[in-house]
Amino acid sequence: MNTKISTLSRLLGAAIGTMFFVGSPASAGQVNTGYFGNVAIEGYDTVAYFTDGKAVRGSDKFAYEWLGASWQFSSDEHRKLFEADPISYAPQFGGLCAEGMAYKEMTVNIEPEAWQIIDGKLYITAGARFGEDMKAIAPEAEANWPGVEALLSQ
DSSP: OHHHHHHHHHHHHHHHHHHTEEOOOTTTOOEEOOSSSSBGGGGBOHHHHHHTSSOOBOEEEEEEEETTEEEEESSHHHHHHHHHOHHHHSOGGGGOOHHHHHTTOOOOOOOTTSEEEETTEEEEOOSSSOTHHHHHHHHHHHHHHHHHHHHHTO
8 A cells, every 4th residue: 555655646746746847948947947937946045055155145136037948146146157067066866856866756735945965966955864865865866767757858
């Protein structure tokens, strides 16, 4: 019974999660814009994770459109850094929960203040398990991403 529920939950999660992704070329990936609006990372400044070492709310005053989503920044300088090299600053898995990805689950819900940079890549989770655990499961999440990305690109 648990296996059936788990499978149904994953399929339902994939169907629901797909509705909240912005379509883009498969090579570029997808962007998690959550349940409402079209804003990546719930409006947090993705550059600030790298430059300030903390989660910082962005502003629509410093917004930039990329892959069909609005990315918000806390300053014009951060917006320009992102514009010059968005791939370097964008979160892994299109902003889906990195922990969920490690378990082959597509979780749209994230907690932008639950994050970690590992090997120069930004991982954001729903906040359930984080820290050292993320380092251990990041390789599994990376391995699972191509299959999920292909599903989203259909």
